[in-house]
Amino acid sequence: MKKIFDEEKEKFIRENAKGIRNEKLTELFNEHFKTNVKVGQIKKFKNYHHISSGFKSCNLPIGTERENKGYILVKVKEPNIWIEKHRLIYEKVHGSIPDGYRVMFADKNKKNFDIDNLILVTDEEKLIMNHNKLIYEESEFTKAGLMVAKLIKKTNTLKRKK
Numbered sequence: 001m002k003k004i005f006d007e008e009k010e011k012f013i014r015e016n017a018k019g020i021r022n023e024k025l026t027e028l029f030n031e032h033f034k035t036n037v038k039v040g041q042i043k044k045f046k047n048y049h050h051i052s053s054g055f056k057s058c059n060l061p062i063g064t065e066r067e068n069k070g071y072i073l074v075k076v077k078e079p080n081i082w083i084e085k086h087r088l089i090y091e092k093v094h095g096s097i098p099d100g101y102r103v104m105f106a107d108k109n110k111k112n113f114d115i116d117n118l119i120l121v122t123d124e125e126k127l128i129m130n131h132n133k134l135i136y137e138e139s140e141f142t143k144a145g146l147m148v149a150k151l152i153k154k155t156n157t158l159k160r161k162k
Contacts (some may be wrong), residue, residue: 005045009033013042017051025053070110086110090118102126106139125149 005013012032016025026039046052064075065085072085090103093115097103104126106117117139121129125146129135132152134145 004035004037004041010045010049013045014049014051017046018054020053022046022053072111072113086113086118089113089115090120094120104135106142108135108137108142119143119146121146121149122153124153128152 009029012029013025016028020028022039022043026037026042029035029042030037060075062075062077066073066075066082073082074085074088075081076083076088084103086105087097087103091097097120101120101122103118104121105112106119109117119142126149128149129142129145132145132149134142134148136142136145
């Protein structure tokens with residue numbers, strides 16, 4: 001079995017890791033060596049060999065943005081407190097989000113922070129919308145889907161009371 005990281009590749013990683021995020025380092029690595037190594041492979045290699053980029057998330061300034069699983073997170077306070085950007089935007093306009101509620105993207109686009117694209121739903125409404133395929137790429141359809149979910153929720157509540 002051939003090792004992915006020979007001495008030359010290890011040297012490249014060590015020489016280029018400082019001040020570069022793993023995604024960028026992986027891109028540079030793949031370009032340089034004409035490979036298709038994944039970010040996770042570079043990250044594991046660096047961790048195993050104690051190679052640091054020099055970044056520490058608690059040293060990043062408040063207001064810094066980063067991406068995690070498609071969502072944009074914003075650092076809001078020290079030492080390392082991050083909140084989803086769409087929640088921050090929603091709360092700035094509408095106030096705090098009650099327990100049991102979540103903000104979702106009406107058009108499914110996790111980078112569309114237009115306030116008209118951010119809708120407040122309960123966990124139960126979101127479950128109903130998912131179950132009944134009421135979430136669309138067209139925001140107006142999703143908003144109509146939310147109304148249907150509210151109707152289903154109310155109907156279920158009334159049925160339980162009988």
